[in-house]
Amino acid sequence: MSKTLVIAEISGGKLKKTTHSAIGFARQAGAPFDILALGQGIGAAVEELRGFGAGAVLAADDALFANYVGEAFTPTVAEVAKAGGYDLVTVTASSFGKDLAPRVAVRIGAGLASDIARVESAGGKLLFKRPMYAGNALGTLELTSALKVVSVRQSEFEAAAPSGGASAVQAVKAAAAPLAAKVQFLSFDEVKSERPELTEAKTIVAGGRSLKSAEGFKTVLEPLVDALGAGMGASRAAVDAGYVPNDLQIGQTGKVVAPRLYFAVGISGAIQHLAGMKNSKVIVAINKDPEAPIFQVADYGLVADLFKVVPELTAAVKAARADG
Amino acid sequence: MKILVPLKRTADPDNANKIKIAAGGAKIVTDGLEPKINPFDEYAVEAALRLTENAKTRVAGDKVTIVSFGPKEAATNIRTALAMGADDGLLFHADDEALDGDLVARALAKVVETQKPDLVILGKQAVDGDSNQVGQILAELLQWPSATFAMSIELAKDKKSVIVGREVDGGVVKLKLELPAVITVDLRIVAPKSVVNNVTPATHVYSDGARYAPLPMIIKAKTKPIAEAPIASLGLDATLKSKYHTFELPPARKAGKKVKDVAELVGLLKSEAKVL
Numbered sequence: 001m002s003k004t005l006v007i008a009e010i011s012g013g014k015l016k017k018t019t020h021s022a023i024g025f026a027r028q029a030g031a032p033f034d035i036l037a038l039g040q041g042i043g044a045a046v047e048e049l050r051g052f053g054a055g056a057v058l059a060a061d062d063a064l065f066a067n068y069v070g071e072a073f074t075p076t077v078a079e080v081a082k083a084g085g086y087d088l089v090t091v092t093a094s095s096f097g098k099d100l101a102p103r104v105a106v107r108i109g110a111g112l113a114s115d116i117a118r119v120e121s122a123g124g125k126l127l128f129k130r131p132m133y134a135g136n137a138l139g140t141l142e143l144t145s146a147l148k149v150v151s152v153r154q155s156e157f158e159a160a161a162p163s164g165g166a167s168a169v170q171a172v173k174a175a176a177a178p179l180a181a182k183v184q185f186l187s188f189d190e191v192k193s194e195r196p197e198l199t200e201a202k203t204i205v206a207g208g209r210s211l212k213s214a215e216g217f218k219t220v221l222e223p224l225v226d227a228l229g230a231g232m233g234a235s236r237a238a239v240d241a242g243y244v245p246n247d248l249q250i251g252q253t254g255k256v257v258a259p260r261l262y263f264a265v266g267i268s269g270a271i272q273h274l275a276g277m278k279n280s281k282v283i284v285a286i287n288k289d290p291e292a293p294i295f296q297v298a299d300y301g302l303v304a305d306l307f308k309v310v311p312e313l314t315a316a317v318k319a320a321r322a323d324g
Numbered sequence: 325m326k327i328l329v330p331l332k333r334t335a336d337p338d339n340a341n342k343i344k345i346a347a348g349g350a351k352i353v354t355d356g357l358e359p360k361i362n363p364f365d366e367y368a369v370e371a372a373l374r375l376t377e378n379a380k381t382r383v384a385g386d387k388v389t390i391v392s393f394g395p396k397e398a399a400t401n402i403r404t405a406l407a408m409g410a411d412d413g414l415l416f417h418a419d420d421e422a423l424d425g426d427l428v429a430r431a432l433a434k435v436v437e438t439q440k441p442d443l444v445i446l447g448k449q450a451v452d453g454d455s456n457q458v459g460q461i462l463a464e465l466l467q468w469p470s471a472t473f474a475m476s477i478e479l480a481k482d483k484k485s486v487i488v489g490r491e492v493d494g495g496v497v498k499l500k501l502e503l504p505a506v507i508t509v510d511l512r513i514v515a516p517k518s519v520v521n522n523v524t525p526a527t528h529v530y531s532d533g534a535r536y537a538p539l540p541m542i543i544k545a546k547t548k549p550i551a552e553a554p555i556a557s558l559g560l561d562a563t564l565k566s567k568y569h570t571f572e573l574p575p576a577r578k579a580g581k582k583v584k585d586v587a588e589l590v591g592l593l594k595s596e597a598k599v600l
Binding site for chain 1: 335337339345364448455457460469471473487491493495496497500501505511512532565566569571572583585587590592593597600
């Protein structure tokens with residue numbers, strides 16, 4: 001009998017929305033599932049998790065899990081996975097899931113499919129489709145091990161909505177984590193922003209190196225971002241140039257997003273950037289170079305000087321919104 | 325201080341859109357793409373060099389060893405890392421198809437047993453498979469503390485620990501790790517002040533990015549040792565836990581239309597795309 005274990009992501013006691021994608025995957029995979037929540041002071045998060053149709057919500061509430069450290073979390077996740085007889089363990093491929101999933105796979109002797117975009121069932125086997133080569137190829141992967149660990153790409157699995165009901169809650173004890181004694185958590189320097197998180201934003205405005213400076217982002221791009229109520233992103237080139245923090249990077253090695261509307265402003269469209277945004281529903285590109293590769297994926301392209309047209313666009317968006 | 329840097333030979337990531345799929349989806353064909361060091365591994369080499377030098381000269385007794393698993397031609401890529409300043413290399417011959425992240429990590433664990441490094445530093449992911457797993461698996465196999473997605477590394481004066489800044493969703497986490505340890509690096513690790521070893525003067529500013537090998541170093545690298553052996557010599561169970569059935573190209577996105585001005589753009593976003 002197949003059984004899936006979903007690892008919830010909790011930060012500062014709050015359930016992160018990343019978790020909903022892993023739950024969405026578990027529903028697609030088809031087997032009954034339980035959810036494991038680790039953290040400290042996670043009562044509210046556990047309560048929220050009870051509404052997703054899990055057989056049980058397993059709650060590991062312990063000071064050991066106050067902050068995420070892989071060495072502290074791995075033994076408990078592995079012990080729960082083994083003791084409960086789960087053959088599939090899943091987590092969303094956020095920085096949390098990407099760090100944790102391979103460690104858990106080792107502990108339970110499982111094969112790992114990371115950052116998958118789709119799951120299919122063929123002849124009783126699960127096949128996982130995953131983007132490779134910066135999204136320029138899709139590989140269909142089978143895990144040949146009895147136990148399987150899968151991390152899922154948040155932008156490719158629709159966030160699960162609550163299904164009602166109230167799953168049973170079982171308390172789980174923290175397993176001994178001797179390796180955690182060699183790792184000291186010092187700090188989390190959080191980037192605070194009033195804007196929506198990139199992985200959850202319905203509209204994203206991303207800027208490239210053509211904005212020329214941090215000032216360019218602030219004075220030209222940000223008014224458009226806020227007029228649209230959008231999340232703000234950036235190309236790797238803009239991050240490398242130091243205009244904005246890396247947390248805003250969209251691409252193969254940054255965040256992968258698929259909003260309803262994506263504005264690429266002064267972004268040429270390097271392969272590694274396209275890998276992070278080409279599944280957006282509607283793409284708008286603004287660039288003064290008509291040959292920029294970004295135009296090959298854009299639904300609407302405007303060849304123009306961004307310093308001239310972005311303020312115009314900001315004003316037009318404000319006017320359009322005012323008209324309702 | 326001894327640092328082991330694993331590196332993978334990958335097809336030029338700047339031209340990844342030129343890959344092809346063999347008939348029937350049997351494999352990904354990268355013919356015509358220049359094989360390069362996986363960029364994140366190249367950054368790991370740079371970080372390892374910065375940790376083991378006093379600005380420009382190697383700290384006496386410190387050493388950086390490169391290891392790779394792949395075709396014989398990967399010796400060229402190891403040689404590039406030696407020209408950057410690494411001391412020696414190990415190449416274990418293997419077909420890429422006979423490897424997965426799990427097997428590479430198990431092979432690395434064997435190499436660590438004999439090389440006994442204080443640190444293993446590697447890229448957070450290879451830009452071909454994009455799996456992001458080898459460092460984490462290795463740390464777990466060795467039962468060494470580790471930090472993934474490093475954007476800063478500071479080596480303690482007594483060289484018994486490191487403080488690593490990790491780039492995570494929503495900010496930067498700082499961890500202090502006892503050595504020996506495993507670190508996987510993110511792109512900002514090659515910023516001018518990202519690596520501090522408390523030997524190189526604080527006034528020294530590295531240039532941004534991985535260093536280029538100057539000609540004298542390229543010549544010198546030709547005489548640096550690379551030990552080669554078949555991967556079978558490590559005595560591993562070669563069974564893979566994962567198997568690719570087929571590969572395909574993702575559906576292509578059609579180029580849309582060019583608009584002449586902001587008014588036309590806003591009009592289309594409202595009336596046609598209905599997203600405003």
